[in-house]
Amino acid sequence: MIDTMQAVNTDGVEPLSHPLDTTARLRSDEVTEHPDPAHFQSGAPATADHYYVVPRVVE
Amino acid sequence: MSEFSSLREMSADLAKGAYSSVELTQAHLERIQTANAALNCFISINAESALAAATKADQQRAQGDQRATLGLPFAHKDIFCTRDILTTAGSKMLSNFVAPYDATVVSNMAAAGMISVGKTNMDEFAMGSSNENSFFGTVSNPWDHTRVPGGSSGGSAAAVAAGLVAGATGTDTGGSIRQPAALCGITGLKPTYGRVSRYGMIAFASSLDQAGPMTRTAEDAALMLGVMAGFDPKDSTSSERHDDWLDGVVANGIAVLDRPLTIGLPREYFSDNPNFGGIEAAKTELEKMGHTLVDVSLPHTESAVPVYYVLASAEASTNLSRYDGVRYGHRCEDPQSLQDLYERSREEGFGAEVKRRILTGTYTLSVGYFDAYYLKAQKIRRLISEDFQRAFTQVDVLLAPTSPTPAFEKNQLTDDHVAMYQQDLFTVPTSLAGLPAMSLPCGFSNGLPMGMQLIAPAFREDLLLELAAQYQRQTDWHLKRPEAVV
Numbered sequence: 369m370i371d372t373m374q375a376v377n378t379d380g381v382e383p384l385s386h387p388l389d390t391t392a393r394l395r396s397d398e399v400t401e402h403p404d405p406a407h408f409q410s411g412a413p414a415t416a417d418h419y420y421v422v423p424r425v426v427e
Numbered sequence: 428m429s430e431f432s433s434l435r436e437m438s439a440d441l442a443k444g445a446y447s448s449v450e451l452t453q454a455h456l457e458r459i460q461t462a463n464a465a466l467n468c469f470i471s472i473n474a475e476s477a478l479a480a481a482t483k484a485d486q487q488r489a490q491g492d493q494r495a496t497l498g499l500p501f502a503h504k505d506i507f508c509t510r511d512i513l514t515t516a517g518s519k520m521l522s523n524f525v526a527p528y529d530a531t532v533v534s535n536m537a538a539a540g541m542i543s544v545g546k547t548n549m550d551e552f553a554m555g556s557s558n559e560n561s562f563f564g565t566v567s568n569p570w571d572h573t574r575v576p577g578g579s580s581g582g583s584a585a586a587v588a589a590g591l592v593a594g595a596t597g598t599d600t601g602g603s604i605r606q607p608a609a610l611c612g613i614t615g616l617k618p619t620y621g622r623v624s625r626y627g628m629i630a631f632a633s634s635l636d637q638a639g640p641m642t643r644t645a646e647d648a649a650l651m652l653g654v655m656a657g658f659d660p661k662d663s664t665s666s667e668r669h670d671d672w673l674d675g676v677v678a679n680g681i682a683v684l685d686r687p688l689t690i691g692l693p694r695e696y697f698s699d700n701p702n703f704g705g706i707e708a709a710k711t712e713l714e715k716m717g718h719t720l721v722d723v724s725l726p727h728t729e730s731a732v733p734v735y736y737v738l739a740s741a742e743a744s745t746n747l748s749r750y751d752g753v754r755y756g757h758r759c760e761d762p763q764s765l766q767d768l769y770e771r772s773r774e775e776g777f778g779a780e781v782k783r784r785i786l787t788g789t790y791t792l793s794v795g796y797f798d799a800y801y802l803k804a805q806k807i808r809r810l811i812s813e814d815f816q817r818a819f820t821q822v823d824v825l826l827a828p829t830s831p832t833p834a835f836e837k838n839q840l841t842d843d844h845v846a847m848y849q850q851d852l853f854t855v856p857t858s859l860a861g862l863p864a865m866s867l868p869c870g871f872s873n874g875l876p877m878g879m880q881l882i883a884p885a886f887r888e889d890l891l892l893e894l895a896a897q898y899q900r901q902t903d904w905h906l907k908r909p910e911a912v913v
Binding site: 369370371372373374378381382383384385386387388389392393394400403407409410411412413414420421422423425 | 752
C-alpha cells in the first residue's frame with residue numbers, strides 16, 4: 369500500500385510538516401510553574417528521594 | 428427530561444428550574460449504569476466527582492449564574508488527562524495511570540460548569556477505526572450490537588447515539604471523530620488544527636491530532652466547540668486568533684445562514700457505491716435550500732491513505748517512546764535489567780495494532796528509508812493540501828461521504844489491516860491538510876446510519892455549523908434513534 373506513493377511526482381515540492389504551514393510558537397525561557405515532585409511521582413512504579421528507581425545499571 | 432434531550436434543551440430546562448443539575452446528572456448516571464453492560468462505551472463512570480460538580484453548579488445557579496453551559500452533563504474520551512481520575516487511552520500501558528494535571532479541554536469544560544459523568548472507551552492510543560483495539564473490550568454500536576461503532580472515538584459516539592449523554596469529547600487524527608459519528612448516526616466536528624488545545628491530550632500523531640465535539644445536533648456541537656476552543660499558551664501549535672462568531676456561539680447559538688453557498692463535490696470521493704443513497708438525496712436537499720453544487724477535483728486523494736499511515740505511524744513511534752515503564756504506566760514484574768524492564772513493559776503494555784504502527788514508524792524513519800518514505804509522504808502532504816486550496820478558490824465548502832460503508836460486523840476487518848485503513852479514505856485528506864470537517868447523519872443503508880461530510884477552509888467552522896444547522900432544520904436524519912437501547 370505504502371509503495372503506491374512512489375508513483376506521485378514530487379519533484380521540486382517542499383515537504384510539509386505543519387498542516388497549516390506555520391512554525392511552532394516559542395516562549396521566553398522563564399520558570400512558570402513550580403511542580404510538586406511528590407504529586408507528580410505519585411503514579412510512578414518505584415521512587416526514592418524524588419528519583420525514579422530502575423534495576424542497577426552499573427555494577 | 429428525555430434521554431434524547433439536546434444540550435440546548437437541557438440548558439433551557441435548567442434555566443427555568445424544571446430540574447436541578449444534580450437531578451439531571453443522577454438520571455444520566457442511572458442510564459449509563461444500566462446501558463453500559465451491553466454497550467461497553469464507558470471505561471470509567473465518575474459518579475462521585477460528577478455529583479459534586481453538579482451540586483456546585485446548582486449553587487452557582489442559585490447565586491445568579493446564568494451561563495448556558497452551567498450544569499450540563501457530558502462525557503470525555505478517555506484520552507484527556509484528568510487530575511485524580513483514571514486516564515487510560517484504551518491501553519493496558521496506562522490502565523493504572525492517574526494524571527497529575529487536567530488537560531486544557533478538561534479545565535475549559537469544568538470552568539464552563541459542565542459536568543463530566545465519565546470517560547469513554549476508545550481504540551488503544553486512538554489507533555483504529557472500529558474500537559476493537561481497546562484493552563477494555565469492543566464497544567457495541569447502539570443500532571446493532573453485533574456491529575462496531577467505528578473508531579477511535581467509538582465509546583463517545585455510541586454513548587451519544589444511545590442517549591447516555593447528549594455530548595462527548597472526541598479526538599480526530601485521521602477520522603476518529605467523523606467516522607464513528609457517521610457509523611453511529613450522530614454529528615461530529617473535527618475543528619481546524621490548532622483550534623483546540625492539545626495540552627493534556629495523550630499524543631498519537633502530533634501534527635494531526637485535534638479534539639472536537641460529538642453530539643446529536645449541530646447546535647450542540649457549536650455549544651461544545653465554544654467551550655473547548657481557544658488559544659492556549661501551553662500548546663505550541665495552538666492558534667492565536669480571535670473569531671467573533673466563536674466568542675458569541677455559546678450565548679447566541681449558530682447564526683442563520685443568510686446566503687447561498689457554492690458547494691464542491693470532489694469527484695474522487697463519489698462512485699457508484701450502493702451505500703451512497705443518503706448523500707445523493709442530500710445533494711438534492713442542499714440544492715432545494717438554494718445552494719449551487721459544482722464538481723471539483725482533488726487529484727492527490729488516492730495517495731492520502733498511504734501518506735497518512737507513513738506520517739501518523741512515524742509520529743506515533745516517536746510519541747510512544749515515552750512509555751518505558753520507568754516514570755508512570757505499566758511496569759513488568761521483577762525486571763532483571765534496565766533493558767529487560769523496557770522490553771517487557773512495552774511488550775506487555777501495548778496491543779498488536781499499536782506495535783504494528785510503532786514498527787512501521789520506526790522503519791520509515793530509519794536511515795536509508797527516511798527519504799523514500801517519510802520525506803516523500805511529507806511532500807505529497809503538501810500536494811494534498813494544495814488540492815484543497817485550489818478547490819476553495821472556486822467553492823465555499825466541500826461535500827463528501829464520511830465513510831464508504833455503514834457500521835461493519837465485529838471481527839469482520841480485524842485480520843485485513845489494509846481494508847480497515849481504507850475506512851479512513853474520505854477522512855484522512857482533510858486531516859493531512861489540517862482543515863475543519865464535520866460529519867452529519869444523511870440517511871441509512873441496510874437500516875444502518877450513513878454520514879455525509881462537510882469540509883471548509885481553515886478556521887471556517889462557522890460555515891460548517893451554519894450549513895449543518897440549516898440542513899438539520901430541513902431534515903430529520905439527526906432525530907432518528909436506535910430502538911430499545913436500554
